[in-house]
Amino acid sequence: MTVPLTLLDKIWRRHAIVERDDGQTLLYIDRQYMGDDLLPDVFGALTERGVKMRRPDRAFGTPDHYVPTTRRGGEPIGDPERRRMLETLMGNAAASGFEVFPLGDRRQGIVHVVGPEQGLSRPGMTIVCADSHTSTHGALGALALGIGSSETSHVLATQTLWQIKPRTMRVVVDGTCGSGVCAKDIIMALIAVIGVAGAVGHAVEFAGGTIRALSIEGRMTICNMVIEAGARAGLVAPDDTTFAYLKGRPYAPRGADWTAAVAFWRALGSDPAAVFDREIVLDAGDIAPMVTWGTTPEDACAITGAVPDPAAAPDAEGRARIAKSLSYMGLVPGMPLGGITIDRAFIGSCTNGRIEDLRAAARVVAGRRAVVPAMIVPGSGLVRAQAEAEGLDRVFTEAGFEWREPGCSMCIAVNGDTVQAGERCASSTNRNFVGRQGVGARTHLMSPAMVAAAAVTGRLTDVRTLLRAG
Amino acid sequence: MECFQLLDAVAVPLAAPDIDTDQILPARFMQKLRSDGFGQYLFHDLRHNGDGTKSPGFVLDEPAYRGARIAVAERNFGCGSSREQAVYALYDHGMRAVIAPSFGDIFFTNCFQNGMLPVVLPAALVGALLEQLRRQPGCHVVVDLAAQIVIGPDGTASGFVVDPFRKRLLLDGVDELDFTLGHGDRIAEFEKTHKIW
Numbered sequence: 001m002t003v004p005l006t007l008l009d010k011i012w013r014r015h016a017i018v019e020r021d022d023g024q025t026l027l028y029i030d031r032q033y034m035g036d037d038l039l040p041d042v043f044g045a046l047t048e049r050g051v052k053m054r055r056p057d058r059a060f061g062t063p064d065h066y067v068p069t070t071r072r073g074g075e076p077i078g079d080p081e082r083r084r085m086l087e088t089l090m091g092n093a094a095a096s097g098f099e100v101f102p103l104g105d106r107r108q109g110i111v112h113v114v115g116p117e118q119g120l121s122r123p124g125m126t127i128v129c130a131d132s133h134t135s136t137h138g139a140l141g142a143l144a145l146g147i148g149s150s151e152t153s154h155v156l157a158t159q160t161l162w163q164i165k166p167r168t169m170r171v172v173v174d175g176t177c178g179s180g181v182c183a184k185d186i187i188m189a190l191i192a193v194i195g196v197a198g199a200v201g202h203a204v205e206f207a208g209g210t211i212r213a214l215s216i217e218g219r220m221t222i223c224n225m226v227i228e229a230g231a232r233a234g235l236v237a238p239d240d241t242t243f244a245y246l247k248g249r250p251y252a253p254r255g256a257d258w259t260a261a262v263a264f265w266r267a268l269g270s271d272p273a274a275v276f277d278r279e280i281v282l283d284a285g286d287i288a289p290m291v292t293w294g295t296t297p298e299d300a301c302a303i304t305g306a307v308p309d310p311a312a313a314p315d316a317e318g319r320a321r322i323a324k325s326l327s328y329m330g331l332v333p334g335m336p337l338g339g340i341t342i343d344r345a346f347i348g349s350c351t352n353g354r355i356e357d358l359r360a361a362a363r364v365v366a367g368r369r370a371v372v373p374a375m376i377v378p379g380s381g382l383v384r385a386q387a388e389a390e391g392l393d394r395v396f397t398e399a400g401f402e403w404r405e406p407g408c409s410m411c412i413a414v415n416g417d418t419v420q421a422g423e424r425c426a427s428s429t430n431r432n433f434v435g436r437q438g439v440g441a442r443t444h445l446m447s448p449a450m451v452a453a454a455a456v457t458g459r460l461t462d463v464r465t466l467l468r469a470g
Numbered sequence: 471m472e473c474f475q476l477l478d479a480v481a482v483p484l485a486a487p488d489i490d491t492d493q494i495l496p497a498r499f500m501q502k503l504r505s506d507g508f509g510q511y512l513f514h515d516l517r518h519n520g521d522g523t524k525s526p527g528f529v530l531d532e533p534a535y536r537g538a539r540i541a542v543a544e545r546n547f548g549c550g551s552s553r554e555q556a557v558y559a560l561y562d563h564g565m566r567a568v569i570a571p572s573f574g575d576i577f578f579t580n581c582f583q584n585g586m587l588p589v590v591l592p593a594a595l596v597g598a599l600l601e602q603l604r605r606q607p608g609c610h611v612v613v614d615l616a617a618q619i620v621i622g623p624d625g626t627a628s629g630f631v632v633d634p635f636r637k638r639l640l641l642d643g644v645d646e647l648d649f650t651l652g653h654g655d656r657i658a659e660f661e662k663t664h665k666i667w
Binding site for chain 1: 486487488490492493496497498500501503504512515520544545546549550551552553554555557572573574576579580583584611633634635646647648649651653654656657660661664666667
C-alpha cells in the first residue's frame with residue numbers, strides 16, 4: 001500500500017536534489033521573483049565569487065516597493081536612495097539577462113500580483129522571492145517561500161535552497177460566507193484564533209468547501225496573509241478554478257503542453273487519507289467582517305465587537321501588551337469598533353490590490369462620497385487597465401478617491417506614500433505593526449469593501465449596513 | 471562569514487513578545503547601504519523621537535548594556551517581513567546571538583546566513599534569564615555553540631537544539647553558498663530531467 005501524500009509531499013519529492021541525514025534538503029527552485037527591494041550586495045555575492053546567475057530564464061522582476069504611484073511621465077525618481085533601488089534591479093536584469101517588467105510597462109506592478117497574472121506561478125512549482133508575502137503564490141498550488149537576501153543570492157547562484165521540510169497544517173473552511181464577508185475576513189479570523197505565531201514552522205494547506213468556492217484571487221488573499229500567522233507557506237490544491245484562471249495567460253503552457261500540464265496538476269492535490277500534523281476547522285458562516293484594533297494582525301475581531309479591555313487578559317504579559325497597543329492606537333477599552341473615526345483610507349497591496357478587490361470596493365463606493373482622503377493603488381498596470389475598462393476608476397474618482405499607479409505604496413510606505421503620525425488609516429493591507437505605514441501611523445486592517453465603507457462614512461463601519469442600504 | 475564558536479558577553483533584555491522586523495529595522499531604512507552600517511538604525515523608532523532626536527530610556531542605550539553582544543527576547547522574535555536588514559542591524563550593532571522561546575521563520579534562517587546564532591530556549595528558562603538580566607544589568611551570558619549550552623549569570627547551564635548543518639557552517643564560518651557551489655554537478659544532473667509544468 002502506498003503512503004498517502006499531501007500536496008506539500010508531492011511538490012517536495014519532485015524538487016529534492018540532496019537529502020541529508022540531518023534533515024536538510026537541497027530543494028530545486030523553479031521560479032524566482034525579484035522586486036526593487038534587493039540591495040546591491042545580493043548580486044554582489046555572486047560577483048565576489050566569480051559566479052553567474054544560474055538560470056536567468058527562470059527569474060522575473062518588476063519594480064514595486066519604491067515606485068511612485070503618482071502620474072508617471074518617465075522622469076527619474078527624485079529621491080536618490082529610492083532611485084538606486086530601482087536602478088539596481090534594472091542593472092541586474094540587464095547584466096544577468098532575466099526578464100523585467102519595467103516602470104512604464106503595462107505589466108509592471110507588485111510582484112505577487114504580476115506573477116500569477118502572467119501565468120508565471122503555476123501548480124506544483126517551487127517559487128521564491130525575497131519578500132515574506134511570496135506565500136501568495138501558494139493559492140495556485142505551488143510551494144512559495146519568502147526568503148532573505150542571502151538565500152536570494154543562493155538561489156541566483158545555484159537555483160536551489162537548503163530547507164527542512166515544514167510541518168503540515170490543514171485549515172478546513174466550510175460553510176457559506178455571509179454578504180459582505182470575503183477571503184480577507186476568513187484569513188483575519190484565522191489569525192485572530194491561532195495567533196501571529198500560530199503557524200510557525202508549518203506549511204498550511206487550505207481546504208474545504210468555502211476555499212473551493214473562492215476565486216483564485218480570494219485564495220491569494222488567504223495564502224498571502226497566512227505568513228502573518230508565522231507560516232512558512234500557504235497552499236491550495238489546484239482544481240478547475242485554478243486551471244480556468246491560468247488558461248491563456250501569457251506564460252501558461254499552450255496546446256498539447258496545456259493538456260499534459262492539467263493532467264499533471266490535477267494529480268497534485270493531497271490524497272484523501274493524507275495526514276496533517278495539525279488540523280483547524282472554521283465555519284465561514286460564523287465569520288463577520290473583521291477589523292484590527294491593535295498592532296499585530298492577531299489583534300482583530302468582528303466589526304460588531306469592541307476594543308478589548310487589557311484587564312480581561314489572562315496574564316500580566318497580555319495585559320501589558322494590549323495596554324501598550326491601545327496606547328499607540330489611541331483607543332479606549334470597551335469602545336465599539338464600529339464608529340471609530342478615521343483620517344485616511346487605503347486600498348491596494350499584494351493582499352488586496354487585484355481586480356476583484358477593486359470591484360468589491362467600487363460596489364460600496366458607487367453613489368457615495370469619500371469623506372476622508374482616500375486612495376486606490378491597483379496591484380498592477382493590467383489590474384488598473386481592467387478597472388478602467390470596467391469604469392471603476394470613474395466610480396472612485398467621482399467619489400473623491402485618488403486613482404493611482406501600481407506599486408506597494410502605503411502598505412509599506414517606502415515610496416513616499418505615508419500615513420502621517422497620529423493619523424488613523426483604514427487599510428486593505430497586511431500589517432498593522434507600529435510605524436508600518438509611517439512613523440506614528442495607526443493602521444486598521446480590513447477588507448477592501450470595509451475600507452470603502454470606512455472611507456465613505458469617515459468611521460469604521462460594518463459594510464453590511466451599507467450593502468443593505470445600497 | 472565570521473565563525474561563531476563561544477560567546478561570553480553582556481546580554482540585553484528585550485522583554486516583549488512578537489517584536490517584528492519593522493521594529494528592529496523600520497522599512498524606510500531598508501534602502502541604506504550595508505557598507506554604511508545598519509547598526510545606527512537598530513530599533514530606530516524606539517530609540518528616537520518623532521523629530522529624529524534621541525529618546526532616552528530604550529534598554530539598548532542604557533550604559534549597563536553598552537557593548538551587549540547577546541539579546542534575550544520573548545516569543546516570536548523577528549516575525550513579519552523577510553528583510554535581512556533586520557539581522558544586519560543587530561549584527562552591525564554588535565549582536566552575535568539572540569535567545570528567545572521562538573522566532574519568525576525567515577528571520578531565524580537569516581541569522582545563520584550572517585554569522586549570528588538564534589537560540590531557542592523554553593519560555594520558562596528565557597523568563598528566568600530575563601529576570602536575572604533585569605536584576606543585574608550588564609551581567610554576562612555564555613553561549614557555547616559547540617557544546618550547545620547557554621550559561622546564565624547564575625551559572626545555570628541550559629542545553630539547546632540546533633540544526634547540525636547550520637551548526638557546522640557557523641562553527642567553521644563557512645558560507646552556505648560556498649558549500650552549495652560544491653554540489654554543482656548534482657544540480658546540473660537534476661536539471662536534465664526536471665520538467666516544470
